[in-house]
Amino acid sequence: MKGFMIAGVSSGIGKTTVSMGLMSLFDNVSPFKVGPDYIDPGFHQFVTGNKSYNLDLFMMGEDGVKYSFYKHAKDISIVEGVMGLYDGIDHSLDNNSSAHISRLLNLPVILIVDGGGKSTSIAAQVLGYKMFDKRVNLAGVIINRVSEKMYEHYKEAIEKFTDVKCLGYVPEDKTLNLSSRHLGLLQADEIGDLKEKIHHLKSVLEKTIDKEEISKISEIADVKSIKYPFEHLKDKYKGYKIGIARDNAFSFYYNDNLELLEYLGFIIVPFSPIKDKKIPEVDMLYFGGGYPEIYSEQLSKNKSLINSIIKFYKNNGIIFGECGGFMFLTDGIKQLDGSYSQMCQIINCNIEMRNRLDISRFGYISIEKNGNIIGRGHEFHYSKIENVYKDTREYNAEKPNGKKWTCIFSNKNLKAGYPHLHFFKSIEFLKELLEKMEDKK
Structure with a gap:
């Protein structure tokens, strides 16, 4: 099989732009x-169709990680x-x-390096x-934001001192910068000319990237069988329907x-809290993350859905x-300008928007109950x-680092809070959430 990783020397170096271009x-x-991150995968899917x-x-x-890969x-x-x-x-x-x-995963790494303000020092960095x-x-380097002449200059230094191949460059061109999104607020389907931008990026990289050499270094060991960690749960909830909120x-x-x-047997039924007048006929509702604060007026006005x-x-x-x-399930959301939108009023608290990231509640977390870790996730809000x-x-x-706080409201058959969970390390939490389903059998 073939594969490689696009990595950067830092954030903001152009990984997303280069990744989409290579895809x-x-x-x-x-x-x-x-x-x-949720945003970049949406752009990946837009580019690849997968x-x-x-x-x-x-x-x-x-x-x-191995299983998914x-x-x-x-x-x-x-x-x-x-x-x-x-x-x-x-x-x-x-x-x-x-x-x-x-x-x-034994993946070769292609490092993205910025070409500004350097000469021989770029070799020391690599x-x-x-x-x-x-x-x-x-296994290789791609130099971002550099002219062809400067690329050749950097290539000479890097390959002379590091024995790392230079695989091409991305020219300085503001129209190629697809990752200048304010805090990720714009998603792939919200950028009207994204298809044209990708087409332009592809046409540029076809001239500046050594695709053949990248293909050569991408050979990795093929693993024929990785056991799914949840085989014992297959079809446990066969026939049950789960409504997944899917819209902007x-x-x-x-x-x-x-x-x-x-895999557990659920039939997934997508619906839109913005547009639909009522929820579908299901046994469970799943409201994922997103930007309800941006669409709070439409959500609040959809009284029949609520x-x-x-x-x-x-x-x-x-x-x-x-x-x-x-946030959608709480009493309501107060915006930065003081305006207030009523939400579902199922969880009895209010949400107040802030103009900066809540750093005290930012990052990876373990979910604990009665002294036991039953989930893994992260917070970002x-x-x-x-x-x-x-x-x-x-x-x-x-x-x-050991810092703790209370999280996830539990009312009747509802569980909701700020944490985003990945079920692979939160299967005990998921079982606890679904245990009420057993009562319906």
């Missing part, structure tokens, strides 16, 4: 993203890294970084990344999570909400919980 150059690509899967050691474990591999797998190559949850080398993932952990197969307000779902639900959710809840329907989905009128939170979130 457009190859046929039948299986795209992946290191880490918990689903993109997250690879996250903290939330999935080694077996989960080998299960979904196609003609060539292209993995977009996260942050800088060696950046992870701590300063160890086994720190869930892109480098850590590349070693686990050599440092190569020597920092010799177990990482740093709710779009953050891990593909592996949805496929696990289908009333159908409330009726479902009162009739003991099972509901799960993550981050944006949780620009809002805070205000005015809790009835506090039914019964779980703790714990960061790797």
Whole structure:
């Protein structure tokens, strides 16, 4: 099989642009993203026409990462890294970084380096990344934001001093910058000319990237069989229906999570809280993350849909909400300008938007109950919980540094909170959520 990882020397170096460009150059690509991000996989899918899967050691474990990667591999797998190559949850080398993932999967790494303000020093930079952990197969370099003349200048230095191949460059061209999105607020289907931008990017890289050499270095060991960690749960809920909120307000779902639900036997029924007048006939509702604050007016005005959710809840329907989905289930959302939109009023608290990331609740977390870890996930939100009128939170979130706080409201058959969970390391939480389904048999 073939595959490689696109990694950067830092965040903001152009990984997403280069990744999408390379994905457009190859046929039948299986795209992946290191880490918990939801936005970039949407762009991967737009470019390749294939689903993109997250690879996250903290939330999935080694077996989960291996299973997802080998299960979904196609003609060539292209993995977009996260942050800088060696950046992870701590300063160890086994720190869930892109480098850590590349070693686990024996993936060759193509490093993205910025071409500005350097000369021979660029070779020292590449050599440092190569020597920092010799177990990482740093197989090539692509230089971003550089002219053809300067690329040849840098190529000479890098290949002379590092024995790392230069595989091409991306010219300085603002129209090629597809990743200048304000905090990820724009998703792939919200950029009207994205198809034209990708076409332009592809036409440029066809001239500046050595596709043949990349194909040569992409040979990796083929693993024929990786056991699915959840084979013992196959069809446990066969025939049950789960309504998945899918529209511009709710779009953050891990593909592996949805496929696990289908493996359990669930029939997935998508619906739009913005457009639909009522929920579908289902046994469970799943509200993923997204941007309900941006669409709060439309959501609030859709009273018939909200009333159908409330009726479902009162009739003991099972509901799960993550981050944006949780916000939708609360009393309402207060915007930065002071305006207020009423939401479902099932969880008795208000949400207040802030103009900056809630850093105190940012990052990877373990979900704890009664002293036991039953889930893994992460938090990332620009809002805070205000005015809790009835506090039914019964779980703790714990960061790797030991900091804890209460999270996830539990009312009747509902569980919802800020954490985004990956089910591969949250199967005990998922079982707890679904245990009410057993009562319906």
